[in-house]
Amino acid sequence: MGHRVRRGAAVLGALILLGGVGCSPDGRGPDGSRFDGGAGADAEVTDSPSEPSPTPSRVVVKPERPAAMDDDGPAGAEAAATYFLQLDSYTQATGDTAEWEAMSHSTCDYCADLLAQARRVQHEGYTWEGGEVSVRVLHTYAQDAATGIWPIDVEITQAPATVTDANGSIVTVIDSGQGDRRVEVARRDGRWVFFEAGNIPGR
DSSP: OOOSOOTTSOOTTSSOBOTTSSOOTTSBOTTSOBOBOOSSTTOOEEOOOOOOOOOOOOOOOOOOOOGGGGOOSHHHHHHHHHHHHHHHHHHHHHOOOHHHHHHBOTTOHHHHHHHHHHHHHHHTTOEEEEOOEEEEEEEEOOOOTTTOOEEEEEEEEEOOEEEEOTTSOEEEEEOOEEEEEEEEEEEETTEEEEEEEEOOTTO
16 A cells, blocks of 8 residues: 555654643653654744733633535545544643544554543643644545555644643643644544554655
8 A cells, every 4th residue: 555654653743742741941741751742843842931820711612523524435534534633622621532532543642642641631730722723635545445544644733732730820832833744544333533643654
């Protein structure tokens, strides 16, 4: 086939991966882990001083499931990939991981890492704001006959995100970013499942 995402490659460049919430100035969290920024190679992580800020009431709107996801062909694959990627900021901000988990394949490291991040944000009592994602489909490859997977190249743009603690102090600020990624989706038991996101081979 030649279009599949290679497992073990640098997978988490598309979206934010909050690997070390509560970073020190050198970028390491309290457990010694580093903070890994995400939304493409151009994203930058800014360590901001902890400053109190007001906490207005927020309404986080869940992305609308596109009707095209009812299609089991390339249009459905593109719609499913776009919808899943756009769920990220909603999942991080609300802690509602049900849809994310339902669409994540058990072998998807990308899915598991962002799920762990969302759970950590909620566990620590942090507030996630921003990070909304827009997706542009660049190319959809032929379906892999053996696995049923649709490989799709996409351009992902992510807005800036801010993480604050329960006191309103800034924990982390992540700049906006953009990057091209290859994603994989397939139908399983009548529904779309997200298999992986990674670098586009050869780039």
